[in-house]
Amino acid sequence: MKQRILIGGTVVTLAVVGLAIAWLGGFLPSSPGADPERHRSPTGEVPATEQRPGDPAAGYHALVNEAYVSCGMPHEAWRRLAPETDPADLLPGREGRNAELPYFLTAHVNADGVEIVSNNCLVCHAARIEDEVVVGLGDALADFTGDPRNLVNQVGRYVRGPAQTAAWQHWADRIEGIAPYIRTDTIGMNPATNLSWALMAHRDPRTMAWSDTPLLEPPPETPVPLRTPPWWWMGKKNAMFYTTIGRGDHSRYMLFASLLCADRVEELREIDAYAPDIRAYLESLAPPAFPGEIDEALAAEGRPLFEANCASCHGTYGEAPRYPNRVIPLDQIGTDPLYAATMTDGSLDRFYEWVERSPHGGTVRAAPAAGYIAPPLDGIWAVAPYLHNGSVPSLAALLDSRLRPRYWRHAETREYDAEAMGWRHEVLEAGKDAAAPAERVHIYDTTLPGYDNGGHYFGDALSEQERRAVLEYLKSL
Amino acid sequence: MVTRRSWGVVAVVTAIFAAAVSYFLAAPRSSEPPPSAPSQGSDWISAAADIAVDGFDRLADAWELALPADHGVHSEARTELWQVSAHLADDDGQPVGVQFMLFRIGLAGPDAPPPTSSWEARELYRGHVVLVEAADAAIVAQERFGRGMAGLAGYDANRGELRLDSWSLDFPAQENSGQWTLNTGPGDIRVELELTPEKAPLRVDSDALPFRGYAFSRLRAEGTVGTQEDQRSVSGTVWFEHLWGELPIPGGTPVASDRLQVQLDDGSELSVVRSRRLDGAGTPTVEALLIDADGSVAAFDDDAAQLELTRRWQGAEAAWPVDWELRLGDLQLAITPVMDAQEHAFMVRVWSGLVQAEGQHGDRPVSGLGTLQLTGYGN
Structure with missing residues (x-):
């Protein structure tokens, strides 16, 4: 399983600003939760926020070695269940036990002397292309459709002795708390946002103390379908996530990933010490180069078309690149509204307030906009399937909505289709309802809530030749 | 595909198959422990679990099931078990159950130097047998320990015989022919069964499991139970x-x-493993597997397998959940014990007994007998 831990955190910069203004004005707000607009951002341009500087090399080291997720499976029990590590899953720069673990696991020894193995950020934020681990690529085949409690009990069968048992219980309790909220119904969809809400529901924002019973009303059990975006866009984006909910200090926001296990404010602070380095590493990441031939002449033909039709939202590339950081309102972009709507309808504000009250409150805030940010397109060839919900399997289909399949699934073997620009897929006749239970998790059914593949129709107006040229140009980004 | 990279997911999926096929080890103890028996049973178990931690590697080589050779001991493995669950009826049609289990713990790994004397123990064996006869509500059980020694405990490859003292399970010399013979029994009661496979073996093997093996989910059984003076035919x-x-x-x-195995009269079998945290926290998980009459196998996870414990029976040391209601796809079953008092004070305290299953499979009524093993209840 891959228990995930990303966070949609949130913050309170607005609140802090608001408070200061109120103070200057000679009064205090009567209730810090009174104005929901504190937790919203406008659509349009996202202003830049200064980020704490960091050392990218130190950041990579921390990313693949530090125990920012500090609870997990006793290594001895895990070793019984885990197969040999595939050599292609090893990453350079890992120390000690980590050097022999697959990229998505990190080991550390806890205070009782028990060696623990935990999922790290790369469980979602890295993916294999052929025999190479691409750090930063959201895993299009990450599988969160199972119940993680099965793994908890399987591991538990090999846990021995009081120290191991205590470590296992710590992890098992956390998984029990989040398990109802992190099951997706399609492989490739990521429950991180819901996970973060679930964790906040179980933690006191002041002390970080865990409560087995929720302290806030938990989020809905079904996560909104979301595709993990690549890390190498972070350097350009002024706010994090599709709705730009993550504002302020990005390094703090992303290290809310530690909320699964960090039970004390001090632990959060220790992690925060190297968080700017990790952010600096993410900012330094370059996308993987397109693996096939690029028709340079055709790409050159595509460039002015791209700049005339796409660049006002997605920016320009090459020398002197420009990225406008624009959130497009739902009625303009027309893509599935479920995610942005639920983020901004007030139903999750209690979690945004949690962020505000947390130790990072004041430096980060959760303030989504009612729209989706037009992302940078660096390395866009590798990011399939497309749109925030992964509902469109290829760039060719993204630029020609007539090609978008209503029902589809990834092909059995992962193979890149350089013409359509996406992982090979099969178009299906029917959706999840008509499929055998074991097949359902593989099927992208765009008739289901949150999975709609409409919107972003801008490519439809281009001619076939123009679309081919734009696609060729996109290979070069 | 993702399974290559996310071992956890694989573990879950494969264990649904493999776990359900078998791995639950009932380690019951004798229902009437002698006064000298150690009362700290679970300490003994912990010790047993610790005995052979070193010296054995996780099985990793490619393996193909080869019978009859694989019936025997696999000395490269730290632990090994053979388990027979018999669901029989006497001449009056009254249910009779037999459980026979043999468990081996290796004391020295495959790379250890050869023993310097035949007295040097390399293996420990633990076995038990339980006989339940519904007609007179009788249950007798016995637990034995031994160390591996030719002719006393272990597997004799020439004879194809697995043995612990006077208990033995004889396998046929050829893979697909001949009968197996179980010869066991608690105290002076003998159980003798001739066994004939009716379905091909299911292989249990997965990268995500540290053990492997096979299961014959249906063998035809004919034989006798009873003392020398009073033998009853069973089948x-x-x-x-x-x-x-x-x-x-x-x-x-x-x-x-908890482990439930049921053999239904429509030719299907089902295996259910229900796991839970002993500290009382967490949500129990269920892994279930249904083997059709033609041998095809379907796995069910928590979503597809609905399980309710509907009644507990208060035994000497615990309240055991002995009645189950189960729904697996279109199979719906009520599980009830043939009698409540099937608790055993073996090395680990268990309720391990014969149960009856009644219900519907699609639109057909089905019934059958099964074995239910419960552990970890009580203090």
């Missing part, structure tokens, strides 16, 4: 499992599992 079906590797040791870990 029915048997479920046989043989696993080796790093097997979970019940009683030594923070998770306990």
